[in-house]
Amino acid sequence: MKSKVLFTRTISPEMVLTMYEKLGKELTGHIAIKLHSGEEGNQNFLKPEFWAPIIRHLDGTVVECNTAYEGSRNTTEKHLKTIEKHGWSRYFDVDLLDAEGPDLVLSIPGGKVIQKKLCRQRYCKL
Numbered sequence: 851m852k853s854k855v856l857f858t859r860t861i862s863p864e865m866v867l868t869m870y871e872k873l874g875k876e877l878t879g880h881i882a883i884k885l886h887s888g889e890e891g892n893q894n895f896l897k898p899e900f901w902a903p904i905i906r907h908l909d910g911t912v913v914e915c916n917t918a919y920e921g922s923r924n925t926t927e928k929h930l931k932t933i934e935k936h937g938w939s940r941y942f943d944v945d946l947l948d949a950e951g952p953d954l955v956l957s958i959p960g961g962k963v964i965q966k967k968l969c970r971q972r973y974c975k976l
Contacts, residue, residue: 890922
């Protein structure tokens with residue numbers, strides 16, 4: 851079976867919705883929309899206004915994760931402030947997926963490169 855590839859030169863909020871509709875697949879249930887909420891002082895991310903049409907169309911929840919590097923998104927407290935400052939929580943439901951702790955550490959027996967897996971308890975499959 852051949853893959854169907856869609857392409858557009860137009861990058862706009864309306865085109866994101868148009869491309870979704872062209873897929874011909876309806877998403878149902880609780881829909882998570884993973885995006886980059888933007889680092890403090892960096893304007894190179896797509897703003898809430900850009901994603902608004904597709905998020906509202908899907909009645910989606912914006913989801914994000916803390917970063918593993920220093921910055922304004924590496925702790926839950928700082929990340930929530932950045933999310934608010936950039937307007938995400940003002941317009942949409944936002945779920946910071948790793949806001950709860952502590953991490954659950956699972957050993958990977960026989961792992962040659964990865965010896966353990968860190969995951970948040972509510973999302974980790976044992």
